[in-house]
Amino acid sequence: MLRAIIVDDEELSVKRLKSLLSESGEIGACPAFLDPWEAYEFVKANPIDVAFLDISMPEINGMELSGLLQALDDSIHIVFVTGHDEYAVQAFDKSALDYLLKPVTAERLSNTLGRIGKKRRNAVVEPSLTVLLFNGLKIYGQERDNKPLKLRSPKTEELFAFLVCKGAVSREEIIDTLWSGLETDKALKNLNSTLYYIRKALSTSKIDNCILAGRHEIAIDESGVWCDLYEFERLLKQVRLAPEHNAELFKQAEVLYTGELLKGKAYEWASEKTRQLERHYIELLEAAARFHIEMNEPQQSLYYFCEILKLDAIREDIHHEAIRLYAELGRKNEAFRQYRMLEDVLEKELGTKPDSRITRFITKMGE
The missing domain is CATH 1.25.40.10 (Tetratricopeptide repeat domain)
Incomplete structure (x- = not known):
């Protein structure tokens, strides 16, 4: 599964593209950002495979953002999404993988994802984490002969299971579901500390970090998880x-x-x-x-x-x-x-x- 982000200051465009990507079955976690700088900060902390960028945005446009993202990681595939076709030549000068005109169609998006898949086919990475949710909850590293990984507490297990089941979920929904009886500040502190213990358990077991934590949303990086x-x-x-x-x-x-x-x-x-x-x-x-x-x-x-x-x-x-x-x-x-x-x-x-x-x-x- 591909890790992706969408950056576009038009909420309707974001909603449509996110829906198409979800229906494709090719994309795992896919946070969306209306603020390009927030997207940039997210990518600094969380690896991604592809960025779908609107070109015309205030403060910083998609062309400039693509340069910043590729300076962080030149393996990120850039796909520009815009309502204007006059940027096409400039987009490909920026080494963009593709250029999509709004409104994006499922067929056209499928072609783009196919191109990404073709480029990645010879570089398949085995998931570092195996999670079994049917008939209980069991977590394994790459060596399935090992005993299941133990998390610190029942609440740590529940948060991990919640994230895996949801894929991507807002911090607000997490605290409303798992810490509904607490004041917001205390609930957020509990969320952050519980998330810390999950990451600590994974790192202790030499498992790559599969949790993408943004300011508003937390997601599981499905490309690293079976x-x-x-x-x-x-x-x-x-x-x-x-x-x-x-x-x-x-x-x-x-x-x-x-x-x-x-x-x-x-x-x-x-x-x-x-x-x-x-x-x-x-x-x-x-x-x-x-x-x-x-x-x-x-x-x-x-x-x-x-x-x-x-x-x-x-x-x-x-x-x-x-x-x-x-x-x-x-x-x-x-x-x-x-x-x-x-x-x-x-x-x-x-x-x-x-x-x-x-x-x-x-x-x-x-x-």
Whole structure:
């Protein structure tokens, strides 16, 4: 994932470009700045890969800012974004990677990101940090044989998990979520000290700093992190975009989703995300089951339907699918057992009986 910044004094332009970059799936943390000097100070403290710069800005224009940024790090890719095309020659004289005219389109931006990817393809860096959020919270350095990294306190763990889940988040949202009962000044002090202990633990374990801290926003540098949540969300996008679901993608989803998000951690802020991810995982399992039905592979389809019922035992429609597949495979005893399970769960949870159609199916099968 690329680390990027946007610098533009027009809020609507910033919002549009940030949305397009997020949808591309190529960009990790992407702080945006209306003030060029604030952007410059951020880059002094935080490494980035690409800067999307408006040209016409007060005090210091994008051309001047690009020179300052490349003086800090000449590997930063500069992409100028402007509403005027008369700057094109001057922009490329500044060794800009690209020049985008407003309003920027997703197709044109994709070309730009493709050019960046091509330049970086031969310089891939292995992430220095592995974070597992499914089925708990575990943090590892590059040597996965080592024991998980221990953070100083439960609050230190929670802040780290919050940052990883959010990707980029304002300081205001952090204190409103994690220190809502404290006065603002005290909450900010707690945030800064907790952030310090996270960075200290990472540096002690010889892990590159993956936290980008600006004046208003704190972000995780995803290019230095391998996280099961990030991989799972990227896989979801792949499955949704694929015209035909790939069996390999479904297998990858199973490997990644080892249990609910942050299992065992009573983080109220994570509860909705946890439910959402479980819904998405069940949708993937159902898509996998129906994919294998289309491929005339009932055994594999049955497996996925049964996996759904482990997570959502009240899904009567899935019980019906499993019963019919057991019957198709000649496994009548298991079909009857599945029906009895359905009867039990419906009676216990809803006080109802199975749909008459599946009851007739079972009765006919037993004749």
